[in-house]
Amino acid sequence: MSYFGTDGIRGKFGQLPITPDFILKLGYVTGQVLMENNNNPARKPSVVIGKDTRLSGYVIEGALQAGFNAAGVDVHMLGPLPTPAIAHLTRSFNADAGVVISASHNPYYDNGIKFFSGDGKKLTDDMQTAINDKLKAVMSQSEAGDAVIMPILDPANLGKNNRINDAKGRYIEFCKGSFPYQYDLSHLTIVVDCANGAGYSVAPRVMRELGANVIAINNEPDGININDDCGSTHPEGLQQAVLNHEADVGIALDGDGDRIVMVDETGQLIDGDGILYLLATKGSTKAKGVVGTLMSNMGLELALKDAGIDFMRAKVGDRYVMQTLETNGWILGGEPSGHILCLDKSRTGDAIIAGLQVLAVMQAQGRALSDLIEGFEVLPQKLVNVRLSKMQDPYKHDELVVAFEKAQATLEGRGRLLIRQSGTEPMIRVMVESDDIIECDVMANDLADLIKSVLQ
Secondary structure: OOOOEOOEEEEEOOOOOOOHHHHHHHHHHHHHHHHHOOOOOOOOOEEEEEEOOOOOHHHHHHHHHHHHHHOOOEEEEEEEOOHHHHHHHHHHOOOOEEEEEOOOOOOOOEEEEEEEEOOOOEOOHHHHHHHHHHHHHHHHHHHOOOOOOOOOOOHHHOOOEEEOOOHHHHHHHHHHOOOOOOOOOOOOEEEEEOOOOOOOOHHHHHHHHOOOEEEEEOOOOOOOOOOOOOOOOOOHHHHHHHHHOOOOEEEEEOOOOOEEEEEOOOOOEEOHHHHHHHHHHHOOOOOOEEEEEOOOOHHHHHHHHHOOOEEEEEOOOHHHHHHHHHHHOOOEEEOOOOEEEEOOOOOOOOHHHHHHHHHHHHHHHOOOHHHHOOOOOOOOEEEEEEEOOOOOOHHHOHHHHHHHHHHHHHHOOOEEEEEEEOOOOOEEEEEEEEOOHHHHHHHHHHHHHHHHHHHO
């Protein structure tokens, strides 16, 4: 079995695998892998650890640190910082790995751990497999009742632990450095929804230090209010705040600060697809190509085609967007949820940096956000979830395959069909996009009913 999902290890705190005992072992075996891959005998491997604002982060942080130190790895503690800050500081400190303690946009009672390699990218598949193999062995040993599961060969070789006091300042300067030096934000009023998460301190500071009049909301985390009816997954409050304050733009982060959605001066929501369209078509240099995912709206694909820009879809997950960008030599990609990768500015999805690139376009062209997004039309979309008693593959049933092919042929050139199995529960997701909203709704529900009748 693999303890890793599409974005690290995640679950409800207090239940396996997110328990202090498991996380201690995770830190230890990850440290072992780093020790085995250490090519510099003159120094110990080192990791940086950052977290979001969840109360459980204190417990996880301590357990991870102890596990790494026990394996002989030095640890730099960064405190609450956005996920992309950890990726940047991993490279800045020349560390062997970076660790983020976060469950992203999930509620406070969930938490998780995700890793970055020494170059600030997601952990390689080979490294992840090595960690998982050792973890399985340690867990089996523990279940068998063996006493010594984390041997300390020499206490003189334990790792050390230190806290980095200027981590926020380093990241703030990195973000500001991605904004064109000849511009500032002194003419803008910006509402920033921090989701009571990891960006609560740095996001408003970046905008203020670039000159903006910043109105920060949901920037008082208490350990349990992260993502609570706020942030990029609940942007209604931001939309209203932009209107109430007559602001020029609104920016919402998620709990770990790697997702962004924006709101224009009219209160209109702009998701990741809209941000990609704007950056690809209105920037100082037109993009050669853009990578989206299976969930990217077809309206983005059609708008980019009209602009003469290539578009490719990757599997869902910023890891796969990154791989496709690198394969094609492109620099811009992302997801509708707001993971935006600008590889000429950062090596991972970064909400603050993506937002700054949009603000730079607004400044360069002297145009409102609502004006810049004109020309991008989102196709109507209908998503229906079909819950099953047990997971089954709908493509193994000829009756369903014929229906799917007929629907796709009907939508050809003006819409699309996506049938996906959930990765976490017995559920089939039916998504239909069409230029006809009624057709969209009817087709999605008819296919969902057919799946239910065949598979139940």
